[in-house]
Amino acid sequence: MAGVILGLVGASGIIVDHAIFRKRRRRKFLERLVAKEYRVCPQCLYALCGSSDEGKCPECGLPYSGASLVEQWKQILRIPAARKGLEV
Numbered sequence: 001m002a003g004v005i006l007g008l009v010g011a012s013g014i015i016v017d018h019a020i021f022r023k024r025r026r027r028k029f030l031e032r033l034v035a036k037e038y039r040v041c042p043q044c045l046y047a048l049c050g051s052s053d054e055g056k057c058p059e060c061g062l063p064y065s066g067a068s069l070v071e072q073w074k075q076i077l078r079i080p081a082a083r084k085g086l087e088v
């Protein structure tokens, strides 16, 4: 019985750790995305920092513009449109 309880406590700790890890990973990813001004291809994650304001991703060919990248990332990450700045 004690082993079962210890197992359940351990398993719940793993689930909590995993949730915290996911939240930290998401925050770090968002920080990097904001630092790159959302200029990352949402399809293949190619960094478009040195590329022109609009065109096609050199890696996968996805057409993009500065505004479309922001909108696509906000939809992917489910960031409310009203939130501005560092959206973590």
Ligand SMILES: [Zn+2]
Pocket: 041, 042, 043, 044, 045, 046, 057, 058, 059, 060, 061, 062
């Ligand atoms: Zn791409």
